[in-house]
Amino acid sequence: MSPQGSEGSGGSLLSPSPLPPEGPHCGPADSCKAGSPVKPAPLEPDGDRPDSPKEILDLDSHNAAARRSASGFPYDPRTAPHPHMMPRPPYSTHPYHGAHYAPQRPHPHLMEALQRPPHLPFPPGQPRMALYGHPQASGHFQGMQVQQRALAPEHYLHPGQQAMCTGSPRSTGKTPSCRASCCPKIHALAHILHRRSPPNTAYSMAPQPFLHGLQVTVLSVLLLCWAGVCGGSPDPRHRDSLIQQEASQQTGGTVLLTEAERRLSTHLHKLKRQEVEGPQFPPAMHFFKARPFIQRSPVFKLLQKMPKGAALHLHDFSVVGVDWLVKNVTYRRHCYICFTPTQSVRFVFSATQPRPLPCCSSWVLLETLRAKVDNTSDLDHSLMQNLTLFTDDPAAAYPSQDVVWSRFEETFLAALGLVTHAPVFKDYFYEALRQFYMDNVMYLELRALLVKTYELDGRLHDRAWSLEAYRDVARQFVTEHPDFLGARIIFTVHRGLNLSEAEAVVEEAMQLQKKFPEVMAGFDMVGREDRGRPLWYFREALSLPAERGVTLPYFFHAGETDWEGRDVDENLLDALLFNTSRIGHGFALTRHPLAKELSRKRGVAVEVCPISNQVLKLVSDLRTHPAASLMSEGHPMVVSSDDPATFGATGLSYDFYEAFVGLGGLSAHLGTLKELAMNSIRYSSLSPQLKDKALALWQRKWDQFISENSQ
Numbered sequence: 001m002s003p004q005g006s007e008g009s010g011g012s013l014l015s016p017s018p019l020p021p022e023g024p025h026c027g028p029a030d031s032c033k034a035g036s037p038v039k040p041a042p043l044e045p046d047g048d049r050p051d052s053p054k055e056i057l058d059l060d061s062h063n064a065a066a067r068r069s070a071s072g073f074p075y076d077p078r079t080a081p082h083p084h085m086m087p088r089p090p091y092s093t094h095p096y097h098g099a100h101y102a103p104q105r106p107h108p109h110l111m112e113a114l115q116r117p118p119h120l121p122f123p124p125g126q127p128r129m130a131l132y133g134h135p136q137a138s139g140h141f142q143g144m145q146v147q148q149r150a151l152a153p154e155h156y157l158h159p160g161q162q163a164m165c166t167g168s169p170r171s172t173g174k175t176p177s178c179r180a181s182c183c184p185k186i187h188a189l190a191h192i193l194h195r196r197s198p199p200n201t202a203y204s205m206a207p208q209p210f211l212h213g214l215q216v217t218v219l220s221v222l223l224l225c226w227a228g229v230c231g232g233s234p235d236p237r238h239r240d241s242l243i244q245q246e247a248s249q250q251t252g253g254t255v256l257l258t259e260a261e262r263r264l265s266t267h268l269h270k271l272k273r274q275e276v277e278g279p280q281f282p283p284a285m286h287f288f289k290a291r292p293f294i295q296r297s298p299v300f301k302l303l304q305k306m307p308k309g310a311a312l313h314l315h316d317f318s319v320v321g322v323d324w325l326v327k328n329v330t331y332r333r334h335c336y337i338c339f340t341p342t343q344s345v346r347f348v349f350s351a352t353q354p355r356p357l358p359c360c361s362s363w364v365l366l367e368t369l370r371a372k373v374d375n376t377s378d379l380d381h382s383l384m385q386n387l388t389l390f391t392d393d394p395a396a397a398y399p400s401q402d403v404v405w406s407r408f409e410e411t412f413l414a415a416l417g418l419v420t421h422a423p424v425f426k427d428y429f430y431e432a433l434r435q436f437y438m439d440n441v442m443y444l445e446l447r448a449l450l451v452k453t454y455e456l457d458g459r460l461h462d463r464a465w466s467l468e469a470y471r472d473v474a475r476q477f478v479t480e481h482p483d484f485l486g487a488r489i490i491f492t493v494h495r496g497l498n499l500s501e502a503e504a505v506v507e508e509a510m511q512l513q514k515k516f517p518e519v520m521a522g523f524d525m526v527g528r529e530d531r532g533r534p535l536w537y538f539r540e541a542l543s544l545p546a547e548r549g550v551t552l553p554y555f556f557h558a559g560e561t562d563w564e565g566r567d568v569d570e571n572l573l574d575a576l577l578f579n580t581s582r583i584g585h586g587f588a589l590t591r592h593p594l595a596k597e598l599s600r601k602r603g604v605a606v607e608v609c610p611i612s613n614q615v616l617k618l619v620s621d622l623r624t625h626p627a628a629s630l631m632s633e634g635h636p637m638v639v640s641s642d643d644p645a646t647f648g649a650t651g652l653s654y655d656f657y658e659a660f661v662g663l664g665g666l667s668a669h670l671g672t673l674k675e676l677a678m679n680s681i682r683y684s685s686l687s688p689q690l691k692d693k694a695l696a697l698w699q700r701k702w703d704q705f706i707s708e709n710s711q
């Protein structure tokens with residue numbers, strides 16, 4: 001058999017068209033139309049649904065589904081594959097018309113939340129993630145001791161200001177009233193500001209806003225007023241003072257650098273300036289176009305070598321470069337492929353000819369296929385294209401968010417049959433740890449669906465098996481690489497679930513959390529936020545742990561949208577109300593001042609994934625990414641890479657590059673990078689003891705990096 005489209009140079013692997021009489025084996029007439037990204041919302045009642053690739057890739061399930069679908073339901077959740085495995089999301093564009101979705105109501109807790117001490121508004125029994133507070137700025141924290149964030153009046157009132165008040169260098173002396181009225185007022189205000197500032201402490205691991213927003217405003221107005229009222233032309237020294245103050249507010253703005261670190265910072269700045277002034281500025285381009293420029297960038301090369309700490313926002317099946325999947329996994333024995341009308345592929349490992357899959361052509365053994373095609377590298381290239389979004393012309397390939405998300409979910413479905421084969425599952429995770437380790441990352445937190453894995457003989461493994469596998473592989477990797485710290489898992493489910501499914505899964509999450517406290521970090525809901533159900537819809541399910549007095553830390557995706565005012569736009573506040581430990585993406589945070597303030601005050605870090613947000617079309621030029629402004633005000637944040645394999649990236653360095661060069665611009669310096677790396681440990685789910693260990697390890701690596709690159 002020769003799949004059309006797989007022959008010839010580099011064309012993408014297409015399903016046979018027109019489809020042969022024996023395939024595709026589709027369910028209900030309209031259930032496998034190519035290209036339609038949405039399905040009607042699943043209706044209750046719920047029932048058992050297949051949720052392993054073996055079940056999804058299984059004719060019996062299909063036949064059963066077809067039989068049950070004859071009942072007249074346009075889409076019956078009892079017969080449908082698990083949402084993660086659906087070729088199209090199992091929810092509609094108008095997902096909330098089901099009886100189980102109560103219309104959005106105002107959040108009565110919210111104002112209460114702001115008025116009470118930070119942890120009180122949250123349900124009892126949902127303890128906040130311990131914030132790491134290092135008692136002394138010593139040992140491995142030496143380099144992290146920072147300047148006093150609260151400035152005394154003499155800091156923001158430059159010594160020269162006294163002189164200026166009596167007349168600027170160019171003063172004509174026309175402001176006699178200044179001395180009498182303006183200066184005392186300014187000093188009085190300055191003293192008030194000083195009193196309101198937090199005490200002079202060594203760097204707190206739970207950073208507080210060093211100046212309250214009001215203080216900053218008053219201070220700025222004060223100094224601008226000074227310049228305008230008290231002098232003819234602003235004093236350059238005052239201008240410098242303002243610039244310095246503003247710079248100190250940014251991420252890393254108060255990190256004290258050693259002499260060697262300053263040298264490297266200056267060098268980095270020079271390199272960055274060359275990129276800013278060069279003909280191509282990668283962060284302004286789509287990542288697929290920018291990648292070759294980034295790969296040549298000396299800044300990027302330094303970032304690759306830099307110890308970046310932890311990657312805290314990653315999805316299970318997009319953490320290993322797709323070339324490894326194709327070159328290694330699809331060359332293993334018993335690997336079958338079929339072709340979907342959506343121009344994608346599915347794989348399965350089976351000792352015997354697998355039963356046909358709905359909406360897919362007949363299964364072909366890849367070994368046989370490879371023997372028949374003229375050019376196996378073209379075939380392999382085509383396979384890779386099905387596992388990634390990467391393309392030379394992203395604008396043409398992905399004209400809208402709908403298109404890119406539909407294709408995005410297809411890449412996960414294409415990988416699913418490969419990565420959930422039990423032996424591959426373990427190898428894949430080991431390879432993920434290796435690739436991140438090679439990129440100088442020392443710890444991962446992986447959002448994992450924990451779908452059933454399968455053996456060649458058809459046996460299935462449950463979620464506990466997957467957690468054990470993650471734990472064992474991580475342990476083995478750490479034994480072999482003692483300077484690596486390991487990984488923890490955030491159990492995730494798709495936000496297309498209905499309420500009773502969500503309740504069942506939260507119950508299971510609580511049990512898994514209890515059974516595997518070492519490896520399981522918590523719980524999250526994934527999938528396209530704009531099309532999924534909002535967190536508030538799941539409130540009864542998400543309240544279960546608190547009601548039972550059980551700990552289930554949340555790490556919610558929230559604000560991964562550029563729509564304002566829709567139901568999902570309240571996910572940010574709801575995530576905070578449900579006491580989320582971090583916020584996945586938080587792209588919309590700058591449009592939610594209250595959520596932003598709460599997240600800052602509580603040290604709930606935003607997991608910023610610049611490349612993901614660009615590829616999934618929330619933003620095109622990364623200089624305008626909202627996290628640029630979060631960064632300039634030192635909002636708690638970490639940088640992560642989300643789905644590097646799908647985006648044609650590896651590890652964390654590409655996203656660090658985009659954050660450092662694009663979001664941070666010329667203002668970001670080595671202190672920014674240092675704080676971002678340390679943040680990744682500070683805001684991780686590790687215990688305080690392990691954070692200490694991680695920071696000590698990171699500091700050793702950092703010192704070595706500085707000594708090797710600061711000459």
Ligand SMILES: O=c1[nH]cnc2c1ncn2[C@@H]1O[C@H](CO)[C@@H](O)[C@H]1O
Pocket residue numbers: 084315316317409412447448449492526527528529557560612642643
């Ligand atoms: O950026 C993201 N936002 C929301 N969901 C995501 C993102 N990246 C991946 N997934 C979800 O994670 C599942 C695999 O674990 C994918 O099916 C996708 O729905």
